[in-house]
Amino acid sequence: MVDTLLIPGPIVISENVQKALGTPSVSHTCPEFVAVFSRTLQNTRKVFRAHPTEGQPFVLAGSGTLGWDVAASNLIKPDEKALVISTGFFSDSFADCLRLYGADVDKIDAPLGGVVSPDEVEKALKKTKYRLITFTHVDTSTAVLNDIKQYAELVHRVSPETFIIVDGVCSVGCEELQFDKWGIDFTLTASQKALGAPPGLCVAVISQRALDFALSDDTPTRSFFGSLKRWSPVMKAYETGKGAYFATPAVQLVNSLDVALQEILQEGLEKRWAAHKKTSDWFKGKLTQELGLKLVSEPEVSAHGLTAVYVDDPPKVSSFLKQNGVVIAGGIHKQIASKYIRIGHMGVSAVDPKLNHIPRAYELIKQALQ
Amino acid sequence: MVDTLLIPGPIVISENVQKALGTPSVSHTCPEFVAVFSRTLQNTRKVFRAHPTEGQPFVLAGSGTLGWDVAASNLIKPDEKALVISTGFFSDSFADCLRLYGADVDKIDAPLGGVVSPDEVEKALKKTKYRLITFTHVDTSTAVLNDIKQYAELVHRVSPETFIIVDGVCSVGCEELQFDKWGIDFTLTASQKALGAPPGLCVAVISQRALDFALSDDTPTRSFFGSLKRWSPVMKAYETGKGAYFATPAVQLVNSLDVALQEILQEGLEKRWAAHKKTSDWFKGKLTQELGLKLVSEPEVSAHGLTAVYVDDPPKVSSFLKQNGVVIAGGIHKQIASKYIRIGHMGVSAVDPKLNHIPRAYELIKQALQ
Secondary structure: OOOEEEOOOOEOOOHHHHHHHOOOOOOOOOHHHHHHHHHHHHHHHHHHOOOOOOOEEEEEEOOOHHHHHHHHHHOOOOOOEEEEEEOOHHHHHHHHHHHHOOOEEEEEEOOOOOOOOHHHHHHHHHHOOOOEEEEEOEEOOOOEEOOHHHHHHHHHHHOOOOEEEEEOOOOEOOEOOOOOOOOOOEEEEEOOOOOOOOOOEEEEEEOHHHHHHHHOOOOOOOOOOOOHHHHHHHHHHHHOOOOOOOOOOOHHHHHHHHHHHHHHHHHOHHHHHHHHHHHHHHHHHHHHHHOOOOEOOOHHHEOOOEEEEEOOOHHHHHHHHHHOOEEOEEOOOOOOHHHEEEEEOOOHHHHOHHHOHHHHHHHHHHHHHO | OOOEEEOOOOEOOOHHHHHHHOOOOOOOOOHHHHHHHHHHHHHHHHHHOOOOOOOEEEEEEOOOHHHHHHHHHHOOOOOOEEEEEEOOHHHHHHHHHHHHOOOEEEEEEOOOOOOOOHHHHHHHHHHOOOOEEEEEOEEOOOOEEOOHHHHHHHHHHHOOOOEEEEEOOOOEOOEOOOOOOOOOOEEEEEOOOOOOOOOOEEEEEEOHHHHHHHHOOOOOOOOOOOOHHHHHHHHHHHHOOOOOOOOOOOHHHHHHHHHHHHHHHHHOHHHHHHHHHHHHHHHHHHHHHHOOOOEOOOHHHEOOOEEEEEOOOHHHHHHHHHHOOEEOEEOOOOOOHHHEEEEEOOOHHHHOHHHOHHHHHHHHHHHHHO
8 A cells, every 4th residue: 555645745646647657668759759748848838827839848857956957057147146035945945056056146035934025025126136036936845825926016017127937846736827927937846746747857937038048149058958058949849749859858757747737737727726725725724723733834825735834743743644654744944844744735635535635634633643 | 559669768668667667656755765765876886886885876867968967067177177088979968068067178089980099098198187088988879889998997097087987878787887997987877778767867876086076165066956065965865775855856767767777687787788799799790791781880899789870761761660660760970860770779678589679670671671
């Protein structure tokens, strides 16, 4: 019997996603795979709500972290200014990545569990010219949800030429994200989060103006494997039904992502977002109201794909759940790492009530605390 | 009916490797997966014939290409000299990667289908102090096999402090490679080559002295996702049976690589190398002697995991084989790309005669040419 995996990624994959994974190797340039990869890229646009023809989707063998490298090494030049709006561990790591590739990074830290006020962002944007600003839509360390729509409007109003970069890990597929309508320039996620595929793929979309910047001769590329100059023609070829080569794609992982994206789109994004919200609201309500627990994230800025909640003895709770076949995650935010647990509720675990994953996790937490 | 895949990677995977791939997601830090990853890393040492405790193995989500980034961004400082011994397309791309990360690259080009003479390498090493020298054990564009043992002896004699970097794509698992005994400092390969796993993992081993260099405060890391400073403690933890985090590993791909490596080691490396040689010798013999075809690689420096052979009408031959359920690859070396075909014979296709893959490919090529 396999444990029920309720960490904030990897998540439980559907039967059909698993079937698409366990397939024979095929040539990365054969017509059958080109058709799969083409559909995967087109559906990536749809799941990000990106423009149907402008800009570009990318699906790369690698972890979500590779998406930070892509942004940091292609969308800003060395010594240019970047502003990182930090809501935890992952925002801070993105800042480290930007610095490594030569960006001059300013960082505004949210209070633990909260968000940075729009006023503070506005003040910073008015004071300094930034090439790019980064937001972590959902910081997986704190379960804080940023209001990307509101921030994006602000950036467009105050500093319209600044690229808006959104780390969409634990958001794309479970939180509302409107890449095109909100005017976002780059969003990345990882296959094993709310997309519901296995780990091993970085999935990203870039806007046309950010792509033009990256492809310009004036922009020095600082990563080889993450080079948009190298990948852009390859992804363009695949999306339009032709094979091309820079580095071999992870064929079976792309097969499984293809199925996962189709499942999301068949259900419909709005329905998907609503189902995650419903599951999350129910779970957080029970934990706080019935068990009297305190969330790490402030209630009004809490994510819907995971819950971070303080408990007295996290290892005890986690191991009790593990003994009962449910795997959850520990804390990762350095200030409070030993004081809380994280439960993921993305993908099938959130949208398929028949599985009973989250009610079961709740009951087990309740038992563990008694 | 799935086509028989005879390109120089991805290759046909065994049934058990495929089964290990199509498995549910599990936590990347749960004891079960840590045990799998630990064994995978230990077996990586064995398959590379690396030291059992010194140096370090790495298994990263990404393509083989990522291994070039790791070498170029960790094992040489900006403006230091690198010497690339080029036997084709892939050696040249490695040189591009080194340049991108700031190395001052000298390149010696072999004649098409041949190798660079040791005398020339010796002359270059005596004239200039190089931080590293790269060899492509098997250049997948030409099927040329470099004599790494001979070159390594030469480097150790003439310039012992120069790091020896071996691109082991299409070599590790099918050609003799003695990482430790020959004193190699870094070798990379991709999971979908002679290791017999699906694509999506970069598999590499680094020597202790090269690791010390990479981890030194004096060596600036120029890649975030490919940073040895970031990955080294994580791989060390996994190898010794503890979970750790930098970026999420591709859990199911690691499961399948684990099985693939066990299959290689159960058979024994010497047997495996011999089986590849036998299949290759038979195939090349038939193509040249019975069909009168000419190999791209000179006979005495021909690889054993693939064959590159000139034919009059490559697209006609390839599509005839495809119609008969066998997929081969076209040319990729820019000087002759439209003039030859490439047939991979790695892994089960080379070592399991019952599958009849290579004799069947030979018969089909013969028919296509008639």
